[in-house]
Amino acid sequence: MLKLISLVMAVIVWGLLSLTLPHEIFPGPIETTRTLWGDIAGGEVWTDLVMTLLRVAGGLVLALILGVPVGVVMGLNRRAEAVLDVWVMIGLTVPSLCYAIMAFIWFGLNEGAAIVAIAVTAAPSITINIWEGVKNVDTKLVAMARVFEASRPAIVRRVLLPQILPYIMASARFGLGIIWKITVLVELIGRPNGVGFKLFYWYQLADMRQVLAWTLLFTIIMLLIEVLILKPIERRVFAWRPQVAV
Amino acid sequence: MNSVIEVAALRKTFKGHDGTSRAVLKNLDLTVGAGEFLCILGPSGCGKSTLLNVLAGLDKVYEGRASVSGGRVGYLFQEPRLLPWxxxxxxxxxxxxxxxxxxxxxxxxxxxxxxxxxxxxxxxxxxxxxxxxxxxxxxxxxxxxxxxGILLMDEPFSGLDEITARRIRSDLLAIWRETRKTIVFVTHNAYEACFLADRILVMSGGAFQHEMRVPIARPRSYDDPAIFTFSRDVIKAFGDEIERDPVPSAATESGSVNNLDRHTAARMNI
Incomplete structure (x- = not known):
C-alpha cells in the first residue's frame, strides 16, 4: 500500500516538475504514457525490447560465470585473495565505456562482443559480493561435516553452497541493475537495435517524449522482473529462514 | 576390557602470530577401554578440545601416537551445529x-x-x-x-540452562546404559563429571594432572549427596593443583580457578 502511494506521489511530482519547462523538453506523465502507448500499439517496441533483454540475460549469465568462481577462490584461499584483490579493484575502476570500446574493436560489432563487454563490467561487483559471502561461511559447520566423514564434494554442495547461495542471489539481483545500465550504453555505441540504440536515436532527434517513453518502458519491465521472477525465487529458496520481526 | 583409544606421547604445539610456539598438549598418554565413560575435567584453554580434535581426526598435525579403533567416531560439539536450512x-x-x-x-x-x-x-x-x-x-x-563406537563430547551442555542440562545429562546416561558406547566427555564442570563418569582425568596446562575413579554406583541420581561430596573433594584436590600449576601458560589459567570456584558456588545453590 505504501509502495503504491509513493508511486502515485512520484508521478504527481513528475507532473508538477514538467510544468516548469516547455513540454517538448520535459513532457509530463500523461504525454509520456500516451507516446509509449502509441509505440506499443504500433508494434515497433518488441524487437528492441527483446534484443535488450536477451543481452541483459546473456550478460548476467556470463558475469556470474566469471564473477562467482573468482569470488569463491578469493574467499577460500588467502594467497589468491592477495593476488586478485588488486585486479578486482582495477576491474571495478575501469569505466564500462572502455570495456565496450575494446570489445567492439577487438571482437567486432557483434552480439558476442556486446555480451562480453557487459559481463566484464559487471563481474567485479559480483566477485566482491561472493568473496565477502565465502569469507562469512561458518567453518564450524564444515568441521561438523568432516566429523561425519562427508566427502569434499558433499561438503561443497550441501554445506558451503547453501551458505553462499544468499550472496549469489543478492549479486544476481544487484548485478541485474548494473547490467541493464551497461547494456544501454553498449547498445548506444555498437548495436543497431535495442533500448539504448532507440534512446540515442531519439536523443539525436531531440524528441524528449520518446526518450522518456523508452525510459519508462524499461523501468516498468525491470520492476516486473523483480516482482514476478526474482522475489518468488528468493522466497522459495530461503523458505527455511526465520522471519525477523523488528 | 580391551582398549579402543590409545594415545602415547602426544604433543601438539601452536605457532602464534608473533612466531613464538606454545605447547598445548605435552606428552599425553591415554587409554580408554571399550564401553567406558571417561570425563576429562579442566579449565578452558587447558587443551581438552585440542585433544578431542586429534581423536576425531579433525586435527592431523601432531607428534606422538593417537589411535582410535572400535568403529566410527561420533562428535558432539559445544553448539548443536545443525544445518539451519x-x-x-x-x-x-x-x-x-x-x-x-x-x-x-x-x-x-x-x-x-x-x-x-x-x-x-x-x-x-x-x-x-x-x-x-x-x-x-x-x-x-x-x-x-x-x-x-566412540562418542566424543566437547562441553556439550555448557551452553544450556541448568534445568535443561540436568535433564539431558540424565538422558545421556540412560542412552549410554542402553547402547554402551565408549564416551570421552570433556567438561569444566566438576559436578557434571562426577555424575557422568566412570573415571575422571583432570587436565591442566596441556597435561593430565590426576586420575580418579568415581566410586558411585549406577544408576545414579543427579541429586545424590554422594556425588556432591565427591565433586567437592575433586574440586578441593584439583583446584589447588591448578593454582599451583608450574607453567601458567596464559591468562586463562589464572581465570580458570575462578571458573571452578564459580561452579562450586553454583552447585552449592542446588
Missing amino acids: LTANGNLDFALASCKVPTSRWSELKSRYLAMAGLSEFRDYYPHQISGGMAQRLALVRALCVEP
Whole structure:
C-alpha cells in the first residue's frame, strides 16, 4: 500500500516538475504514457525490447560465470585473495565505456562482443559480493561435516553452497541493475537495435517524449522482473529462514 | 576390557602470530577401554578440545601416537551445529548419507534415537523453530544415529540452562546404559563429571594432572549427596593443583580457578 502511494506521489511530482519547462523538453506523465502507448500499439517496441533483454540475460549469465568462481577462490584461499584483490579493484575502476570500446574493436560489432563487454563490467561487483559471502561461511559447520566423514564434494554442495547461495542471489539481483545500465550504453555505441540504440536515436532527434517513453518502458519491465521472477525465487529458496520481526 | 583409544606421547604445539610456539598438549598418554565413560575435567584453554580434535581426526598435525579403533567416531560439539536450512529429519539424513549408512536402515535408526531423545514429534521442524536444549538433543540424536563406537563430547551442555542440562545429562546416561558406547566427555564442570563418569582425568596446562575413579554406583541420581561430596573433594584436590600449576601458560589459567570456584558456588545453590 505504501509502495503504491509513493508511486502515485512520484508521478504527481513528475507532473508538477514538467510544468516548469516547455513540454517538448520535459513532457509530463500523461504525454509520456500516451507516446509509449502509441509505440506499443504500433508494434515497433518488441524487437528492441527483446534484443535488450536477451543481452541483459546473456550478460548476467556470463558475469556470474566469471564473477562467482573468482569470488569463491578469493574467499577460500588467502594467497589468491592477495593476488586478485588488486585486479578486482582495477576491474571495478575501469569505466564500462572502455570495456565496450575494446570489445567492439577487438571482437567486432557483434552480439558476442556486446555480451562480453557487459559481463566484464559487471563481474567485479559480483566477485566482491561472493568473496565477502565465502569469507562469512561458518567453518564450524564444515568441521561438523568432516566429523561425519562427508566427502569434499558433499561438503561443497550441501554445506558451503547453501551458505553462499544468499550472496549469489543478492549479486544476481544487484548485478541485474548494473547490467541493464551497461547494456544501454553498449547498445548506444555498437548495436543497431535495442533500448539504448532507440534512446540515442531519439536523443539525436531531440524528441524528449520518446526518450522518456523508452525510459519508462524499461523501468516498468525491470520492476516486473523483480516482482514476478526474482522475489518468488528468493522466497522459495530461503523458505527455511526465520522471519525477523523488528 | 580391551582398549579402543590409545594415545602415547602426544604433543601438539601452536605457532602464534608473533612466531613464538606454545605447547598445548605435552606428552599425553591415554587409554580408554571399550564401553567406558571417561570425563576429562579442566579449565578452558587447558587443551581438552585440542585433544578431542586429534581423536576425531579433525586435527592431523601432531607428534606422538593417537589411535582410535572400535568403529566410527561420533562428535558432539559445544553448539548443536545443525544445518539451519534442513529440518531435523534433513539434518539426520545428512549425517546418515555422509557416513554412508545404507538407506534401508535410515528410518529405523532415526525413529529409534529420536524417540530416545523425546524428539519424535519434531522431525519436520527447522533448527530455529526448536529450543536450544532441543537443538542440542537433536545434535546428540544425529551423533548417535550413525551408530558410532566412540562418542566424543566437547562441553556439550555448557551452553544450556541448568534445568535443561540436568535433564539431558540424565538422558545421556540412560542412552549410554542402553547402547554402551565408549564416551570421552570433556567438561569444566566438576559436578557434571562426577555424575557422568566412570573415571575422571583432570587436565591442566596441556597435561593430565590426576586420575580418579568415581566410586558411585549406577544408576545414579543427579541429586545424590554422594556425588556432591565427591565433586567437592575433586574440586578441593584439583583446584589447588591448578593454582599451583608450574607453567601458567596464559591468562586463562589464572581465570580458570575462578571458573571452578564459580561452579562450586553454583552447585552449592542446588
